[in-house]
Amino acid sequence: MRLSRYFLPTLKETPREAEIVSHRLMLRAGMIRQEAAGIYSWLPLGKRVLDKICAIIREEQNRAGAIEVLMPTLQPADLWKESGRYDAYGEEMLRIADRHDRQMLYGPTNEEMITAIFRSSIRSYKDLPLNLYHIQWKMRDEVRPRFGTMRSREFLMKDAYSFDLDKEASRRAYYRMFVAYLRTFHRMGLTSVPMQADSGPIGGDLSHEFIILADTGESEVFCDKAMLDLPIPGEDTDFTGDLADLVAPFTVPYAATEEMHDQAAFEAAVPEERRVSARGIEVGHIFYFGTKYSEPMGAVVAGPDGKDVPVEMGSYGIGPTRLVPAIIEASHDEDGIIWPAAVAPFDVGIINMRPGDADCDAACATLEARLQAIGLDVLYDDTDARGGAKFAQMDLIGLPKQVIVGPKGLAQGEVELKDRRTGERSMLSLDDAIEALTA
RNA sequence: CGGGGUAUAGCGCAGCCUGGUAGCGCACCUGUUUUGGGAACAGGGGGUCGCAGGUUCAAAUCCUGCUGCCCCGACCA
Numbered sequence: 001m002r003l004s005r006y007f008l009p010t011l012k013e014t015p016r017e018a019e020i021v022s023h024r025l026m027l028r029a030g031m032i033r034q035e036a037a038g039i040y041s042w043l044p045l046g047k048r049v050l051d052k053i054c055a056i057i058r059e060e061q062n063r064a065g066a067i068e069v070l071m072p073t074l075q076p077a078d079l080w081k082e083s084g085r086y087d088a089y090g091e092e093m094l095r096i097a098d099r100h101d102r103q104m105l106y107g108p109t110n111e112e113m114i115t116a117i118f119r120s121s122i123r124s125y126k127d128l129p130l131n132l133y134h135i136q137w138k139m140r141d142e143v144r145p146r147f148g149t150m151r152s153r154e155f156l157m158k159d160a161y162s163f164d165l166d167k168e169a170s171r172r173a174y175y176r177m178f179v180a181y182l183r184t185f186h187r188m189g190l191t192s193v194p195m196q197a198d199s200g201p202i203g204g205d206l207s208h209e210f211i212i213l214a215d216t217g218e219s220e221v222f223c224d225k226a227m228l229d230l231p232i233p234g235e236d237t238d239f240t241g242d243l244a245d246l247v248a249p250f251t252v253p254y255a256a257t258e259e260m261h262d263q264a265a266f267e268a269a270v271p272e273e274r275r276v277s278a279r280g281i282e283v284g285h286i287f288y289f290g291t292k293y294s295e296p297m298g299a300v301v302a303g304p305d306g307k308d309v310p311v312e313m314g315s316y317g318i319g320p321t322r323l324v325p326a327i328i329e330a331s332h333d334e335d336g337i338i339w340p341a342a343v344a345p346f347d348v349g350i351i352n353m354r355p356g357d358a359d360c361d362a363a364c365a366t367l368e369a370r371l372q373a374i375g376l377d378v379l380y381d382d383t384d385a386r387g388g389a390k391f392a393q394m395d396l397i398g399l400p401k402q403v404i405v406g407p408k409g410l411a412q413g414e415v416e417l418k419d420r421r422t423g424e425r426s427m428l429s430l431d432d433a434i435e436a437l438t439a
Numbered sequence: 440c441g442g443g444g445u446a447u448a449g450c451g452c453a454g455c456c457u458g459g460u461a462g463c464g465c466a467c468c469u470g471u472u473u474u475g476g477g478a479a480c481a482g483g484g485g486g487u488c489g490c491a492g493g494u495u496c497a498a499a500u501c502c503u504g505c506u507g508c509c510c511c512g513a514c515c516a
Contacts, residue, residue, distance in 0.1 A: 012465060012477065013451045017509050037508065091440095092515080109516090143440070143514060157516060209516095218515095285516060319516040353475060388476040395476090406475055416475085 001346070003381040007044050010393055020216050022325035023148030025337050029397045031324070038145025038153030045397060046324065048345035048377075050156070053320045054135050056187050056342065057158050064180035064239050066131040066160050071113050073137050077103035079112040082297050094141045106139035111293050111315060114161040118311065119299035125165045128301065128311070129173055133160030135320065150218075150281070150325045160316040165303060167290070170312040174206050174288050175243040177316040179233050181210050181284050182250065186232040188323065189340025190283075190330060193227050195255040197285065206314070209257060210284035214329040217279030222266050223255035225274040257282075281326045288314040337398030338421050346379040347371075348437055349399035351391065353406030355384050363405050363415065363430060370434050395420065403433055 009030040017034070018024040026032050031046030042050060058068065074096070080086035086093075086105075094106040107113070114132060122130065135158045145153050162173035178194065185192035194208040211221050213228075233246050254269040256262070257280070266275065291310040294300065300308040331338045339345065348371055354360045361382075368380045379399060381390050387406075394402055404416040414427040417436055428436060 009449085011450060015450065016445085016452095019510070034508090138516080140515070144510095144512090146510085151515075155516070159516090282516065317516055322516065351475095384474095386476090386478050387474060388478075391476045393477080404475075408475065 001377075001379050003379060004383050006379070008397070009043065010396060018148065020147050020150070020325075020329070021332060022150065022216070022328035025328055025332060025396070026148055026325060029337060032149060034148075038142060038151070040149055040152060040154075040321075045345050049324055049339070049343055050320055052343045052345070053188065053323050054156075054158070057135065057184055057318055057320065060180045060184040060187070061133050061158070061160060063183075063235065063237075064131075064176045065129075066133045066177075066180075068134060069117075069132050070134045070136060071107075071110050071117075073106055073139070074104050075107045075110075075113055077105055079116055080105065083112050083115075083293050084296060085112065092140045092142060094139045108138055108140045109157075109315075109317075110134070110136075110159055111161065111313075112297065115293045115297045115299045115313070118161075118163055119294075119297060122163070122299075122301060122311075125301045125303050128163055128165050129169055130163045131160055131173060131176070132163075133158060133316070147218075148325055149321045152321065155319055156321040158318040158320060162314045162316070163294075163299075164312045165301065165309070167288075167312055170288055170290070170314055171206065172242055174286065174314050175247045176239050177286050177314070178208065178247050178250070179237060179239070179243050181286065181316075181318070182232050183235070183237075184318065185210060185212070185283065188327060188343050190327065191228055192283065193221070193223055193255055193280070194250050195221065195223070195257050196251070196260060197257065197287070198259060205251070206288035208251075208286055209282045210286075211257065211280035212283050212326050212330055213276075213278050213280050214326065215279055216329050217281040219280055219282070220258040220261075220277065221256070221280035222258075222261050222275070222277045224253035224270045225276050227253050227255050228276070281322070281329060283323050283326050284316075284318045286314070286316040288312075332398070335392070336396035339398045339400055341400050344400050345377075345397070346399050347376040347401065348378050349394045349397075349402040350378060350380040351394060351402060351404045352380070352382050353387055353390075353404065355382050357407060359410050360405055360407060363410055367403060367405065367415070367430065367434070371437060374434075374438055376437065401437055403437075 011028045014024045015027050018027050029045060030043055033041045033043060035041055077086050093108055096104045098104050135156060137154055138157045139154050142153055145151055160177060164170040164173050190212050192210045192212055194210055196205060197207045197209045230249050254266055290312055294310040294313055299311050301311055303309050327343060328337050331340060350364055350367055352360050352364045364380060368378050371378045398420060400420050402418040404418060409415050409427060413429055415430055415433050416425055417428050417433050418425045
C-alpha cells in the first residue's frame with residue numbers, strides 16, 4: 001500500500017476527550033473516529049488490526065471444534081420474553097419498535113437466539129457436543145461509556161455457545177474454550193491470566209475472566225507470579241480429548257480480581273516474593289450456566305434412554321474491539337504504538353527519504369514488490385513530507401519493522417532496517433534487508 | 440442517575456470578566472528553498488463562535504432554557 005493513496009488521518013496533537021493512552025494513540029494513529037458517546041467508526045488502519053485479531057480468534061475457535069455462524073444484531077423481543085430476560089435486563093438493553101410497532105432490541109448477547117436455533121434443529125444427544133460461535137456487533141447502552149473502544153456501547157464480540165448432554169461433557173466443552181483462549185491471547189503477544197470469576201446462581205468453579213496485565217487496566221488483580229510464566233498449550237493440542245491436565249496448572253495457583261479477592265487466602269497461598277498485585281483488563285469471559293436457558297426455552301435432546309433432557313450450556317466471550325486498546329495498553333512507548341507482529345496492521349513500513357530521486361524511488365519499488373511477493377503486508381511512505389515527520393508517523397502507527405531508504409545509505413548500496421520494539425537500527429544491503437525481514 | 444467540567448476552523452487553544460462584527464499554533468492549498476528523527480520563508484483557503492430565546496443601536500462576550508461531549512462515583516465484554 002502506498003501511503004500517498006491510503007487513508008491514514010494521523011494527528012500530531014491529542015484530541016481533548018481522550019484520557020487513557022490507548023484511546024489517545026488510537027485517535028492519533030487514525031484508527032478510529034468517535035461518532036457519539038461510546039460509538040466509533042473504524043478507519044482503515046484500525047480495521048486492519050481488528051481483522052487480524054478476529055482472524056486469530058477464528059483460527060483458535062475452529063481448532064477447538066467450534067463452528068462459525070452469524071446471527072443478526074436485531075432480535076425480536078418475544079425470544080427474550082421466553083427466557084424472562086426482557087424485563088430483567090434493564091436500561092442497558094436498547095429497545096426498538098419497528099414500523100409495525102413490533103418490539104425489537106439491539107442484542108447485548110445471544111443466548112436466547114442461539115438456544116432457539118439449537119432447539120429447532122437438534123433432537124438427539126448423538127448430535128452433541130456442539131459449539132456454535134459468531135463474531136458480531138453487540139449493543140449495551142451503558143450509563144457511562146469511556147476509554148474509547150475499551151468500554152464502548154456498540155462493540156464487537158466473539159460469543160460461543162456450547163451444548164452438551166450432561167454437566168461432565170459441558171465441563172470438557174468449557175476446558176476446550178479455556179485452552180483456546182489461552183492460545184488466542186498468547187498468539188496476540190499478550191500474557192493473559194485466567195481468574196476465577198463470580199459464577200452467579202449456578203455456583204461451582206466454571207467461570208473465568210481472562211485478564212491482561214497492564215498498568216492502566218481498569219481493575220485491580222492479584223495472582224501468583226507463577227501464573228505469568230506457564231507454558232501455553234501448543235497448536236498440536238488434541239481438542240477431542242479431556243483437557244483437564246492442561247487446564248489444571250492455570251486454575252490451581254491463586255488468581256483473583258478485586259471482587260473475588262481474599263487477602264488472607266492470598267497471603268496463605270502465595271509466598272510474599274511471588275505475590276503480584278497489578279492492574280488488569282478483562283478481555284475474555286467464559287462460563288457454564290447449565291440449563292438456565294434450555295429449560296425455560298424448551299431446548300431438549302433425547303438421551304440414550306430415549307427421554308428428553310434440557311441441554312447443558314455454556315457461553316464464551318471475547319471482545320475484539322476491546323482487545324485492540326488492551327494490546328496498545330500493554331505495548332506502547334512515548335513515540336506511539338508497538339504492535340506485536342501477529343496483529344500489526346502492516347508487517348513492514350518503507351520510508352522513502354527522497355521521493356522523486358530516481359535511485360530512492362527504484363530501491364523502494366523493488367523492496368515493496370519483493371516483500372509483497374513473499375506475502376508481507378507493506379506500507380510504503382512515498383509522500384514528500386520531511387524526514388522527521390515520516391519517522392514520527394511510522395513510529396506512532398507502530399509498524400514492527402521499518403526500512404529506511406535514502407541517498408546517503410544508497411551511496412553505500414545500503415538501506416536501514418529498524419526494529420520498532422527494540423529501536424535497533426542497522427545498515428544492510430537490499431538483499432540482506434529482505435532476507436532479515438523474511439526470517 | 441448524582442457530582443464536576445467543557446463547547447470558538449480538521450486538531451489543540453486564546454478572546455468572554457470590561458459588548459463594537461473573530462484570532463494564534465498545527466494541519467490544508469500555491470510557490471521557492473530545503474531534506475537522515477514532527478523543516479524555513481512568502482502568499483492563500485477554510486468559522487451558522489453547540490442550539491433556541493431574551494437584553495441591547497450592537498452579542499462569541501451579558502441573561503434564560505436546552506443539547507452534545509469529557510472526568511469522578513454507582514454499573515459493566
